[in-house]
Amino acid sequence: MSIQWFPGHMNAARKKAAETMEKTDMVIEVVDARIPHASRNPMLEELRLHRQRPALLLLNKTDIADPAITKEWLDHFNSQPNMKAVAISCKKPADVARIPDLCLKLTPHRGTAQKPLRIMIMGIPNVGKSTLMNALLKRRVAAVGDEPAVTKSQQRLDINERMMITDTPGMLWPKISYAQDGLKLAASHTIGRNAYYEEEVATYLGDYLLSHYAELLATRYKGIEGVTDGVALIEHIAKRRAFRMKGGDLDLEKAAMTLLTDYRSGALGRITLETLAEVTEMLATPPEPLPEEENDEDAGQAAD
Structure with missing residues (x-):
């Protein structure tokens, strides 16, 4: 299953971001700490490196990772040049309060009344950028929603007399090369629901959790002995919670959404869906080419 999602407004947002990057001193990139690789947009990194801008990489939602x-x-990202990576929860004021000083350390030549520091905040949809913006400005300046791609246009605001920040829409990229990345993005709710089937994503999530976090599943759902794959886990949840449709058949769709919601909310516990070793192994293997019809569909989505 290859998941692709690139609505038309994201293509326009990319072009606008490229223009704004020219007049920016540094970038704050927000990623989901549960999928630190999959939630990094290579398109944004290309823009940043082209202009040679330093980056503050924020691994948000660290409280549920x-x-x-x-x-x-963090060790991996902090070994890269011109980058500082920190783990935060943008819902914690003390974490957010550290960010301005971290930005100033990356750009010692800016940050005065005469030369205010110009910052761009970037990231894929639904990683917490809007929540972070509101916390930084200490007022509601960005719309926050549970669905991806709430923000659709840029806005520039002053943090203080020495710093200004440009908020940008959440952007994915036109083609997600590795199927695993698309599944992780969908499981973590950074892709619109019209781009995937919940049961298929929940099956992938269940497989991963059974092999890495079986004890958390056992605590949450009880009696998972003998459950060996994601399909069986969804069936177990449906039986355990008595999810049934008219006629008595198991409501597997509701059970799948329960698993996804419990992961997304942190109700399952602190979970990360990719290790550095797993990603390194994945990237060492060339991605499978997308089927022709998926390429055509992707082109259509980009033009929407």
Whole structure:
């Protein structure tokens, strides 16, 4: 299953971001700490590197991510030039309060009344950019919603007399090369629901959780002994919660949404869906080419 989602407004947002990057001193990139690789947009990184701008990489939602794996990713990102990576929860004021000083350290030549620091905040949909903007400005300046792609246009605001920030819409990229990345993005609710089937994504999620976090599943759903794959896990949840349709058949769609919601909300516990070693292994293998019809569909989505 290859998931692709690139609505037309994202293509326009990319062009506008390229223009704004020219007049920007640094970039704040927000990613989901549960999928630190999959939630990084290579298109945004290309724009940043082209202009040679430093980056503050924020691994948000760290409070519901696996702390040991988060540390591995922080070490990896902090070994890269012109980048500072930190783990935060943008719902915690103390975490957000650190950000202005971190930005100033990356750009010591800016940040005065005469030369205010110009920042762009970027990231894919639904990773917490709008929540972070509101916390930084200490007022509601960006719409926050549970669905991806709430923000659709740029806005520039002053953090203080020495710093200004440009908020940008969440952007994915035209073709997600690796099927695993698309599934992780969908599981983490950063892709519009019209682009995938919940049961298929929940099956992938269940497979991964059974192999990496079986004890958390056992705590949440009880009696999973003998459950060996994602399909069986969804069936188990349906039986355990008595999810049935008219006629008595198991309501597997409702059970799939329960698993996805429990992961997304953190109700399952602290989970990360990719380790550095897993991503390194994946990237060492060339991605499978997309079927011709998916390429055509993707082109249509980009033109919407």
